[in-house]
Amino acid sequence: AQKITQTQPGMFVQEKEAVTLDCTYDTSDQSYGLFWYKQPSSGEMIFLIYQGSYDEQNATEGRYSLNFQKARKSANLVISASQLGDSAMYFCAMREEFSAGNMLTFGGGTRLMVKP
Amino acid sequence: SQTIHQWPATLVQPVGSPLSLECTVEGTSNPNLYWYRQAAGRGLQLLFYSVGIGQISSEVPQNLSASRPQDRQFILSSKKLLLSDSGFYLCAWSAWELATNEKLFFGSGTQLSVL
Numbered sequence: 001a002q003k004i005t006q007t008q009p010g011m012f013v014q015e016k017e018a019v020t021l022d023c024t025y026d027t028s029d030q031s032y033g034l035f036w037y038k039q040p041s042s043g044e045m046i047f048l049i050y051q052g053s054y055d056e057q058n059a060t061e062g063r064y065s066l067n068f069q070k071a072r073k074s075a076n077l078v079i080s081a082s083q084l085g086d087s088a089m090y091f092c093a094m095r096e097e098f099s100a101g102n103m104l105t106f107g108g109g110t111r112l113m114v115k116p
Numbered sequence: 117s118q119t120i121h122q123w124p125a126t127l128v129q130p131v132g133s134p135l136s137l138e139c140t141v142e143g144t145s146n147p148n149l150y151w152y153r154q155a156a157g158r159g160l161q162l163l164f165y166s167v168g169i170g171q172i173s174s175e176v177p178q179n180l181s182a183s184r185p186q187d188r189q190f191i192l193s194s195k196k197l198l199l200s201d202s203g204f205y206l207c208a209w210s211a212w213e214l215a216t217n218e219k220l221f222f223g224s225g226t227q228l229s230v231l
Contacts, residue, residue, distance in 0.1 A: 089157075102148050102218060
């Protein structure tokens with residue numbers, strides 16, 4: 001079974017509007033961490049935001065926020081006031097407490113395209 | 117500060133030729149090291165990880181192998197490349213501590229085309 005599912009292969013958003021990228025996860029661990037990364041066309045992977053399973057508040061980093069709904073096992077990324085430079089692939093990832101090698105498992109990604 | 121170097125940036129190789137991709141990390145000790153592969157427009161697939169010198173774990177059986185001859189050096193190899201080995205290869209590191217909030221830091225990637 002997929003541990004990380006991103007159901008939106010591609011999305012468009014108008015510049016300056018907000019957009020939500022979906023992510024659902026599957027784990028039986030009580031302690032885990034959820035991450036979002038951005039991958040521009042250059043290929044580099046840029047860390048955006050982190051949410052711990054025990055964090056009571058949703059994580060925020062500038063224009064990025066994470067809508068964490070633990071009971072539903074979802075960790076959606078919200079980007080406010082989209083900019084043209086936000087056009088990229090976005091990956092949701094999870095690290096489980098007892099993951100071998102402390103590895104991250106990634107979802108299939110969502111390609112976001114910001115329209116001027 | 118920590119940095120990660122990965123080379124080459126692009127590589128075009130014929131089928132059946134060998135492969136060696138190298139990754140080095142600076143500014144940290146005893147990192148966990150990882151090789152991921154990304155097919156065009158797809159997600160990241162973990163190929164290998166290493167928690168110490170000479171310790172390699174494979175996640176996917178394949179035509180590739182990995183080695184860690186030094187603490188901060190991670191090498192991805194193949195004796196004979198297949199067409200299906202084409203893709204974008206990313207090296208990454210994280211701190212050795214077993215904490216769920218440890219970030220993964222990535223190299224700039226190698227675009228491998230096997231023709």
